[in-house]
Amino acid sequence: MTFPWLTTLIVVPALGAVLTALVPRGLEVTAKKLALFIALVTAVLTVIATVAFVRNGEPVQFVEQYAWVESFGVYWALGADGISISLIALTGVITPIVLTAMWREAEAERRNPKPFFALVLLLESMLIGAFAAKDVLLFYILFEAMLVPMYFLIGLYGGPQRRYAAVKFLLYNLLGGLIMLAAVIGLYVQAATQGRGTFLLADLVALDIPQSTQWWLFLGFMFAFAIKAPLWPFHTWLPDAAAEATPANAAYLSGVMDKVGTFGMIALALPLFPAAARDFAPAIVVLAVISILYGALLAIGQTDMKRLIAYTSISHFGLIVLGIFALNSQGAAGATLYMVNHGLATVALFVIIGFMIVRRGSRFVADYGGAAQPAPVLAGSLLFAGLAALGLPGLAPFVSEFLVLVGTYSRYRLAGVLATVGIILAALYILLLYQRTMTGPARESTAGFPDLRRRERLIVAPLVALLLALGFFPKPLLDVIGEGVQPVLAEVDVGDPEPLVPAAEGTVP
């Protein structure tokens, strides 16, 4: 019996959430410190687990399986493949950053910070659980349950329209989840008619589901994932939620939590319904391309910085989905890597914009200008995060973006070309944001801008380091991810397109 890594990674933050919530009133600082400590412990544990995973080299590791409701074939089944472990690591690393970013923000708005810290820890536990789940019902339960803490996070902390945004978020995602529940039950029925009723992913993947049934079940799953991811035209909840939530929470929402949607596509929808995935891939590719261009164009047209970043996320989620449904190694591996990289870049952007909002008290671009003069480090950080988001080569998102585009282009030429137009638009929305907020003559509104403080530098530094490291040395992570996507692609069984002209003999391999 090996050490139950994944259960530990789920239990530690969950326990931490309970402990944080139990800290009595008046000791808010202790609660925050406790929560941050737990988050750091979890982060260290995820990093150790990831390193252990990489060193071991097996494609699927840390497998745990205990019967939960045996008569219905429900299991507490966990396991990590290359896709899961990289997203678990992302969650583990981002959580303490988000907590640190929230350190003083709640008090500034005269709200009790304790629930925020407890809820984020609870959310972290659920996210890790969802990424590790190898039982479809367990995944579904966590997929739905994580809406609750996020609902409170948006509804309790945020802008004037936060209630509206929170309700919209909850209802929209619940609707998706409900339809997915029907598909989950349908899947169980399929399993029951073909032998033993079970929710175990491995058993369900082995089923031979008739084509038309696959179509319906696939659409049920995809609907939920497309809302969560979010894919055009199911995206409208994200700009509202991200704009109204506090920046730290918006970062967690679009940086980490929404990845469950794209994770579900690649880790569940594809292997469970390979035939339907093949049939629907062209349609989804169309939606993804629309997302990319539409999100980018809308980002250019925004006046609210947080909405702007939310729309860039929609554009980037389009790229992730595009890579997944290119159904080849480059696309799938690139998309999975993009999930990690987009997490880092978006969290950086949201957090830095949060720093600006704290200083100026406004989230509108027009209220800034010339801030680079008094606050060069802040400006530099914003530019760095922006350049990462626009896919500058040398920074992490570039490799993933390029792989996604290569994967798409090798199968769908036109979609590849159109998606590549996105890189021009990306430059526009990021540089316009930077130009309007940071450059130009010093203005009264930004005259007293203090530069980044020590805590803020501590938040930005690891993100910058990770974005650089993954930009220049993506190989270790990409190898793990590549291993992880291979079984999925084998299940879909489309194969990579062969190069038209094989490389000449005797060249560098």
Next chain:
Amino acid sequence: MSPTPYLVLASILFTIGGTGVLLRRNALVAFMSVELMLNACNLAFVAFARMHGDIDGQVAAFFVMVVAAAEVVVGLAIIVTIFRTRRSASVDDASLLKL
């Protein structure tokens, strides 16, 4: 034995009770009508139990009595509370829970 007379009586009692619930506004009377309906059911239960020579029906009747007693306790308490605050025992006045 023939259960028919008992069932006829039970039906009559049930109908009287049902009419009472539907037509009377006084909460106490409505409650008594509900009790009447329950007792009509009890009568049917006991009659059938006797007919089949089986004790199940009597057990069911006991259950009904227990539940009825509990219900009366809660219901009367609510009615008394409403009466205290609103000086009325009419069921039509207590329609505040609708939106």
Next chain:
Amino acid sequence: MTLGEIGEQTVSTAGGVFSAAWLLIVFPLIGAAALLLGSRRLDRAYGVLGCMAPLASFVVAAALFVAMLGREPEQRAISVPLYDLFAVGDYQVGVGLLVDQLSIAFSLLITGVGSLIHVYSIGYMAHDENRQRFFGYLNLFVAAMLLLVLADDYLVLYVGWEGVGLASYLLIGFWQHKDSAAVAAKKAFVVNRVGDFGMSLAVMSMVVVFGTTAFAGVFPAAADASEGWLIAIGLLLLLGACGKSAQFPLQSWLLDAMEGPTPVSALIHAATMVTAGVYLVVRSAAIYAGAEPAQTAVVVVGTITALMGAIIGCAKDDIKKALAGSTMSQIGYMMLAAGLGPAGYAFAIFHLLTHGFFKAELFLGAGSVMHGMNDEVDMRRYGGLRTVMRTTYVTFAAGYLAIIGIPPFAGFFSKDSIIEAAFANNFVAGLGALVGAGITGFYMTRVMLMTFFGERRWAPDAHPHESPSVMTVPLWILAGLSLVGGAALLYVGGGIVQWLEPVTGEEHVELGIPVWAMTLVILAVVLVGVAVAWQIFGRQPLPVTAPAGSPVTVAARRDLYGDAVNEAVFMRPGQYLTRSLVYVDNRGVDGAVVGTASAVGQFSSRLRRWQTGFVRSYALSMLAGAAVVVIAMLLVRLP
């Protein structure tokens, strides 16, 4: 060990000094990191710190060059693999350097001229409070540019390609408190991104066609690829090159880029970065070899830009913009040559190197003038400076003679070679190049006359003075290179054509007329241009405010309406599109969502009417329900 073939020679690995080639890139990278991330206290030693890295790289480059000279001509391409970037499916990318005749020539130019410009900047930027950051960016640029030219894989090249774009963005916008600088920087980046769109697609197409982006994999296989793909890749690479090298139709950013400090204009927007497009075309010789239409496109783009740039240069009163127009034009010449295939590749690189010398010289000279004139850039406010700024005048004149192509200055050799090669291959391109040479003579004479001759039209508070020696020494060195660089490159040790031959191949097309006659014709055309300029600008006093001018002048002042076209075709429709999309998203897409929600809400409030709150009506409905159930059960049992 033989690793494959690039061009017409084999690529091998070699130990010794070659295995240290990565130091070339690492030195400026360390310099950039130290200056950008280090404490503000480093500012006191900014000059030494800033110049150390490019000088160290120059030493490495020189050592590599010497070591390369010691090898057989066929053995001079050396591959230096560094590490694996990634491997996904069958597509693998390794970071490695390809040190060959072409890349070493570039490395020497970048680090050599780069070092001189760094030294010059010590004086030029001495009073800027952000000079530490300035040198950090310059070092970053040198590192990225070296990565660009040394990469042995198109994807890694692309990393350097964007790296120099970033450095260019940062340096154009260095004085970002000026709105114009910030806007120009953004414009440069975005226009370059349009080029990058082509570049990305070219690289992606290579993956599709060849399954690899390594030079060693692509070039040998290129001959087997279909012509359609090769043309597509060639045109896409050309689009990338147009963006970076400010060629038509992506030329509009270069003139605005002059918002950056002058050393930046000299290093990035004249000597090195903007020539990256030429490098790309020459490096991709194997692809263009099978794609004749793409080559023709390169020639057309080059010829158009050579003329456009020259015409724009004629009308600008801003000395840096006049020189920027000239840069566009000269790079047009290089492109033209590169489009001629093996017959022109070597000449393109030859002109690129000499242009690196004399254009850096001209820009630094202009910087020196601005330094002495309170950062005045309007040439109508100059005049008669030759007496007060002797050194600047003499060195600028060397650059002037070199660019218009007066023997024995550098430009004479390189430009003549290109015009001759153009005539030999394509009469129209040759004619365009010849006319361009005449216009070059005109506008450069104009710059010279307006700046250094004539009466003094200085602003009242101007007190022109010569620059400090830290600025004039680089000027002297570059002036020397402008004088002897051309002849030296062409003739010493077999010359550059023979040196590059293993990379670019060689092909000589005989000219219809003798070479000396051609040379005389070119010289005559240039002298006509000079004479016309003398007639207009040298013989009568110049008004301080610009006259209205002919329609051609007005068009040239407005960059031949490049910006106007961009604005009308892309910007305004784009703004309209984003605005209407924002509306559609709020009202249409989100409207559908909110509409559905409110429809559900309204339906619920209808349903709510059933909840009257009257207990007796509930009881009635229960009774009715019970009755229905009973009736249903009876009905079912009936038959």
